[in-house]
Amino acid sequence: MKILIAGLGSVGRRHLRNLAALGERNILLYRTGLSTLPEEELAGYPVYVDLEAALAEGPNAVIVATPTARHLEVAVPAAEAGCHLLIEKPLSHSMDRVDELKTAVEAKGVEVLMGYQFRFHPGLREVKRELDDGSIGRPLSFHAHWGEHLDDWHPWEDYRLGYSARADLGGGALLTLCHPLDYLRWFFGEAVVAWANLGRISELEIDVEDVAEVYLQFDSGARGSLHLDYFQRPPSHTLEIIGSDGTIRWDNRDGGVHRYRPGDEQWEIHPLPQGFERNIMFLEEMRHFLDVCRGVSRPICTLEDGIRSLQLIVAAKEIAAIGGDKNVSKKHDSISSLSSRQ
Numbered sequence: 001m002k003i004l005i006a007g008l009g010s011v012g013r014r015h016l017r018n019l020a021a022l023g024e025r026n027i028l029l030y031r032t033g034l035s036t037l038p039e040e041e042l043a044g045y046p047v048y049v050d051l052e053a054a055l056a057e058g059p060n061a062v063i064v065a066t067p068t069a070r071h072l073e074v075a076v077p078a079a080e081a082g083c084h085l086l087i088e089k090p091l092s093h094s095m096d097r098v099d100e101l102k103t104a105v106e107a108k109g110v111e112v113l114m115g116y117q118f119r120f121h122p123g124l125r126e127v128k129r130e131l132d133d134g135s136i137g138r139p140l141s142f143h144a145h146w147g148e149h150l151d152d153w154h155p156w157e158d159y160r161l162g163y164s165a166r167a168d169l170g171g172g173a174l175l176t177l178c179h180p181l182d183y184l185r186w187f188f189g190e191a192v193v194a195w196a197n198l199g200r201i202s203e204l205e206i207d208v209e210d211v212a213e214v215y216l217q218f219d220s221g222a223r224g225s226l227h228l229d230y231f232q233r234p235p236s237h238t239l240e241i242i243g244s245d246g247t248i249r250w251d252n253r254d255g256g257v258h259r260y261r262p263g264d265e266q267w268e269i270h271p272l273p274q275g276f277e278r279n280i281m282f283l284e285e286m287r288h289f290l291d292v293c294r295g296v297s298r299p300i301c302t303l304e305d306g307i308r309s310l311q312l313i314v315a316a317k318e319i320a321a322i323g324g325d326k327n328v329s330k331k332h333d334s335i336s337s338l339s340s341r342q
Contacts, residue, residue: 068170137245147232
């Protein structure tokens with residue numbers, strides 16, 4: 001296959017390395033000029049600065065790894081050109097042009113995989129199996145927490161220049177750290193945002209929120225809170241799910257799953273497979289995407305999944321903008337309906 005990578009920041013480079021590791025050689029690169037990484041790694045690959053010219057080369061698939069606010073600038077014309085798509089999370093920073101993308105995807109019959117790589121984390125896959133098996137009864141409540149200091153992410157660049165720190169590029173804690181919104185939907189089904197608060201409270205020099213608190217209510221009955229921040233040290237990414245007959249805990253630090261059931265009277269531990277490291281999620285995601293492009297598999301995380309998660313983000317932003325829990329009921333009705341309908 002001929003594959004075009006659009007965007008050559010850290011995740012675009014990771015996809016390039018993983019494609020090479022999987023034996024793919026026919027790779028084209030499209031760059032926006034926003035990456036601060038060195039050029040050496042790109043040697044030997046055709047590099048384009050004009051998207052139309054890159055698409056004219058007839059790639060079978062396009063990996064969209066540009067800054068969030070520019071995802072659909074690439075994804076829409078790529079779909080219209082008949083390319084399968086791997087779109088990095090989140091789908092976009094707003095709902096603008098989402099319908100245009102859906103129309104192009106349906107008209108051309110192309111496949112879309114959303115880049116929520118935690119779907120490939122063995123620990124979270126174990127959580128999904130436990131929930132599907134009913135091992136802790138009916139899930140009732142949860143708390144997901146992800147805090148990580150923005151200045152520690154990319155040691156090679158000034159954090160203030162990265163897309164995560166910039167409103168014009170679709171940054172902010174809620175958009176950038178949105179993985180839990182996807183895996184919570186994967187676990188519990190559809191949801192609405194009941195309450196949300198976003199703010200900038202640290203000393204980071206950014207023009208986007210550095211903390212987000214969101215309360216979610218799922219159609220399945222589960223409800224709980226999500227905390228995201230840009231300032232925690234050491235980083236922490238955890239999940240606790242309380243069911244009618246037990247509790248499940250997951251901690252990204254060791255990746256294992258802990259389950260407690262009253263009859264057991266102790267925690268049962270499911271450790272990560274030996275040798276697991278972070279890039280394995282991305283490598284498995286890329287292997288899956290190649291299978292999707294070849295018609296061997298259907299996307300494990302679809303365009304519709306990406307849209308649903310983005311709707312929750314948009315709803316949280318709108319609710320936070322009108323006061324979170326103050327005078328929210330009338331506006332919340334319309335936002336909840338939008339989130340559940342679209």
